[in-house]
Amino acid sequence: MEDRLKNINMSICSSCGQENETQSQFCIYCGNPILKRGEITFKRHYLLLGLISLILIVSILFFVIEGFNNKSIARVNGEGITRKDFLKRTNQAKKFYESRYGQNIFMGEAGKENMNRLKNSILDEMVTEKILLQEAKKAGYTLTSIPEKEIEERVEAIKRTYRLSNDDLKKMIGGSLEDLKEELRTELIISKFLQKTVLKEGQGNPDQIFAQWLSKVKANAKIETFEKFGALITKKASCCTSGCEGGVASPLDLKTEKEAKAKALEYYENKTQKKEVEAKVTNYGCHIQVDIIDNGKVVLSLTYNGKEVQEI
Known part of the structure; x- marks a missing residue:
């Protein structure tokens, strides 16, 4: 009974865990303030609410950024090119040029102009690619029609040509092997479509034929771009x-x-x-x-x- 009364009249220091008299405002062992039960509960609730608020803020920012990146930077015949895909390809190209020409290529005023040139080039490339894929799809060519074995052979050929390991290849392209495979699959579809449908044998200069055909297709396409880069x-x-x-x-x-x-x-x-x-x-x-x-x-x-x- 005495022990129970003793415990009731004692307060535990939240800092060092030692017992102090209930009336004590500071711990006699560590000198820190002794929080009463109500104060401790309030502090815990305050910390919990702060943590929840932080999680909510981070989540909102994440969804805002994701929503922004998933917005279309361009549309071709109603089909969007997302900012996320554009930034991904731009970053890959940037890493490639930096590895080849040095980090300074995108620094300073000249670097800004180089970056604008790169972005314009990438966007034009993606628009052209989208048009070619749409035309290939009309002709019955799809991404699933390329065997995985053919893609693997292309990857291995690249590694042999440049004497690269998987890690070296990832570093060179600035992305994953799956990204590379997807690009190769797209290139193969477009190549097969052009060779069998557009660049027929005996029709003259293939470069000129392709240029004229692409110019005509682009002229008929509805191309919308939603961001301009310095020219x-x-x-x-x-x-x-x-x-x-x-x-x-x-x-x-x-x-x-x-x-x-x-x-x-x-x-x-x-x-x-x-x-x-x-x-x-x-x-x-x-x-x-x-x-x-x-x-x-x-x-x-x-x-x-x-x-x-x-x-x-």
Whole structure:
């Protein structure tokens, strides 16, 4: 009985666990304040509510971000291209270029321009891919029609060619092997569709045929993009201001592109004695333009008339 009364008149310190008299406000052992039962209960409830609130905030942020990423960055004939897929492919390409050209390629003002160029290129690539897949589907080609064995053989061929392990391959592509397989499956479907349906034998230059076919299909497609990225700062020929094609790029056959690039690089080298530059060829319809790019910046713009180049 005395022991029970003793326990009733004693308080337990929540910090060190030692017994103190009920009237004590501070623990005689550790010096910390002694919380009464009501205070302890309130503190526990407060911590619990705080934890629940934190979980709710994190959950809401997660769903907001996921919802944003799952929104379409573009639509092709009503079929969306999600921001998530776009960012995934952009990050993969970014890692590839960084591994090849160094981390500085996307730093500074020139790096921003490089990133904008990359994003525009990736989005255009995904739009074109979506159109090609839609056309392939119309012709009866589907992703499931490619045997898994064929995909595995392609992966092994890549590993042999570049002498890569699975981990090296993942690092190079900036993603998983399943991502790579999905890309290869898409490429194979498109390739088979084009070879059997578009690029029929005996019809002439396959590059030119494909360029003309794709230009026509794109013109008939309903393409909507919901985000714009900064474009390259380039000069335009006088014809682009008169409305002949409005400066809208269209496909160009591979032979002409190579010739234009070679002529432009030769011209620039003779003019500046510089070789370590790039050349970007664009067919604006009214003229073929070649932009000379040095360290991510356009340093010279030329037109190509099929024989020679001329500064804009």
